[in-house]
Each structure stands twice: as C-alpha cells, then as structure tokens.
Amino acid sequence: MSRHFYSCPLRWSDMDAFGHVNNAVFISYLEEARIDFMFRLAPGDGSPSFSGGSVVARHEIDYKRPLVHRHEPVTIESWVTKINAASLTIAYEIKDEGQVYVRASTVVVPYDLAAGRPRRITEEERMYLLKYLDDDATGTNKSAEDAEDKDALAA
Template identity: 35%
Template sequence: MGVYHATVWPRWSDMDSYRHVNHAQTITLLEEARLQLLYGEGARHGAGMVDGGLVVARLEAVYHAPLFVNGYPFRVALSITRMRVADFTIHQVVHCGPSEDDKVGVVADVTLAPYDLQNERPRRLTDAERDFLAGWRSGGDEGV
C-alpha cells in the first residue's frame, strides 16, 4: 500500500473573495481526505479506528499555492509518517487539481490520538489499528 489517494471536492461556499479556498475550509478538506482513509479503508480492513473516537492533537499546514474553486476536485496523497503507542501522524499533500502532476497547494502533518469517548480519556492504538496504519507507512520514526 504505502500512499492512499483521496479525492475531495471543494464547494462554492469554501471560496473566499479571491476565488480560492479559505484557510479554515482547507483544514476541512484535509479532514475529509483523512476520513476517506480512516473510515472508508479502515472499515474495509476491519480497523474501525474512529468508532471509539479520534482527536486531532496537532496540525501543521504549509501553503505552497492557492487552491482555486474551478469545478475540479483536489487530489490528496496521505501516508502515515509516525506511529506511537497512543498517537500517529498522517502526512497529507494536496494537489491543486485531480492529478498528481498538478502543482502542490498544501502540505500538512496531522497528529491524531485515539480517544475513549465513554471514559473521556485518551487510549492506546489497538493491534488492528496499528496493523492497518502500518500498511500506509512511508517513513519517519516508529516512536515508542
């Protein structure tokens, strides 16, 4: 596996007065791409990661080019760059169009932590979750 490719469609309401996707809406598009991997692929592989809760612990986004709302989707490449006992980091690269040949608009690193909603506290990754995430690894340090 290695890299997961998601397609996200910007909405007219994502646009600011310059016709490009507003910063806050860009963060939402990043989330939509992550959910395709974690909900969609995770469920298909028996690792329903977000069923018990998942919270963003850290998010860093670097903007390289504006994302214009022009009737085309954005291609987002996702891979796991770090996995620890109770969190993991997803590296996301957003292309300005539907192809990997389109220029890169945004690069983000998002650290997520599993969360026990019933007991209202962080939890460790399960073996099934770790196995699923390991299939999308692309480097980085394993952590403890």
C-alpha cells in the same frame, strides 16, 4: 509504502474575497481525507477500530499555492509518518496535475468516548497503519520540496 487517495470536490462557498479557497477551508479538506482514510478499516468488516473516536492534537499546514474554484476535484494523498503507543501522525498533500497546493500533517490521538480519555492504538490499527507508513518516516522528500519552494518563490 502505500498512500491513501481521496478525491475532494471544491465548493463555490470555499472561496474567499480574494478569489481562492480560504485557508481555513483546507482544514475541512484534510478532515474529509483523514476520516475516509481512518474509517476504511472499521465499519465495512465489523472491526471496531478507530470507530470509537479520535481527537486532533495538532495540525501543521504549509500553503504552497493559491487554489481557485473549478469543477474538477483535487486529490488529497495521505500517509502515516509516525506511530506511537497512543498517537499517530498523518501527512498530506493536496494537489492535482503536478501542482501541490498544500502540505500538511495532523497528530491524531485515538479516544475512548465511553471512558472520556485517550487510549492506546490497538494491534489491528497498528497493522493497518503500517501499510501506509512512510519508508523513511520523515513524511516528505525534503530536497524535492526545497527545490519546489525555490521555484515557486522565483515565479
């Protein structure tokens, strides 16, 4: 399985009164990474894939550590955990240098803007997404994640 890597700069305005990146800002970070990932297939080679539109059906976010402003960007890794006929699930980790700040997932539904309704994933899109499909299709390594959570709580 491949992962998509997106380098996301932090802005001073992303911080809240407590001195760390506001929880709502992480949704924007995920959006930037998701758009970069999904539109890699479409515009450059003339393919209409994903360019017709998509909607977010669901977000899940686990905040692991506070992220404070700095000049270096964070890395957002994205991969696919599920492909259905008319939706897909993208998983993410926002991290740097071994620190995971956020683990998240988004259910995305391809959307036909002209018809005003959801549409099925095309074969071309499916082939692209399969390159990023998680090998065990669970999205994360639960034992490693659980151990990290215990370490973070103990600190």
